[in-house]
Amino acid sequence: MDFTVIICTYNRAGNLPRCLEALARQRGVGDRAWEVLVVDNNSTDETPAVVAELADRLPIAIRYAREPQQGLNHARNAGIRESDSRYFAYVDDDIVVCEAWLAALFDAFERNDADAVGGRIHLDPAVRLPKWIRADAGMYGFLGYQDFGPEPERLDGVRRYPFGGNMAFHRRVVERIGYFDPKFGRKGAGRRRSELYKGSETEYFHRLAATGEARIFYEPRAIVYHRVLPFQLRKGYFRTIHFNAGRQRAYHDETDFPHRLFGAPRFLYPQLLRAAGRYLWQVATRGPDWAFRQQMNVAYLAGSIVGYRRRAAERG
Incomplete structure (x- = not known):
């Protein structure tokens, strides 16, 4: 064949x-x-x-x-x-x-x-x-x-x-x-x-x-x-695939990060806050539909933190 x-x-x-x-x-x-x-x-x-x-x-x-x-x-x-x-x-x-x-x-x-x-x-x-x-x-x-x-x-x-x-x-x-x-x-x-x-x-x-x-x-x-x-044409679908993508990537990441907070790399928390701030600014200046792409980035970073924390909890 x-x-x-x-x-x-x-x-x-x-x-x-x-x-x-x-x-x-x-x-x-x-x-x-x-x-x-x-x-x-x-x-x-x-x-x-x-x-x-x-x-x-x-x-x-x-x-x-x-x-x-x-x-x-x-x-x-x-x-x-x-x-x-x-x-x-x-x-x-x-x-x-x-x-x-x-x-x-x-x-x-x-x-x-x-x-x-x-x-x-x-x-x-x-x-x-x-x-x-x-x-x-x-x-x-x-x-x-x-x-x-x-x-x-x-x-x-x-x-x-x-x-x-x-x-x-x-x-x-x-x-x-x-x-x-x-x-x-x-x-x-x-x-x-x-x-x-x-x-x-x-x-x-x-x-x-x-x-x-x-x-x-x-x-x-x-x-x-x-x-x-x-x-697949709903905002919830796009948020979920980004949250899950971040969680999955983080959960299987073997990188040994030296600085962690609650199991996740410390740098992710300020990244999440900055992304959330950009999203709110875009909502105020361009409207929620235009800003939705930035909300997807927020979901990805939040999922990453959840994935790292879950991995850390399971490994003790």
Whole structure:
């Protein structure tokens, strides 16, 4: 098998027909052998039946696997274990790929001898974004949007790397750095506060970049469209993913900070106060919608303090 497209899903059976039907419309792949693998992360809805119906109806190879351990990175790792393709890609179940998507990924891997490739992620054109989600403040990225421009380029894997909704790897990457770290990432459907985490692929790309020989490329022809759900267009969603991101990063940070206060690095407290002050100033001068991006920074710093304190309490 040349390529496996892995879709990790949990209790979102309704998303699968649109996602898989788009994959069935791929063009330009030629005689390369490829398949779709749906990894069911212990769903309780009709996901198995929906996958079975689509496998019978669509003219592409579709397989089903179940991963009982809850968590996006557990599901991603199950997809790696259940496939033996030279290349494997991940798309989310709320993604619709363009017709040239797979051919573009094949071309990028073969042209660049790439370890990893990512493409554009655009928001579904039907989505109407509230005014406080500002493109000039980089907020589209928190809805999965990614576009590095019209030209292919090599990415460093640290500051610039593919997002999880549209990323692909050569199997040698797993042989080199292993699997995704299950400590990171979303648990469940991502609707409850405790489940909301973004960017669980970040650690993986940082680990790949740390080898010093990572060949990570951006391929603009590999375009997908992300369907944003209503709960993701609320301010509480943005606050929560930032709070949880700070908490998660801090909890797993191994840095030995010499000066701590209540378990957290002392410098974080004045940082939090300054960020809160900037937020209040922006509310007064520009209004709460414009200032919301700064409120997200406050949430991240507050989460960081909570994460460090929790880690210190558990370690005594």
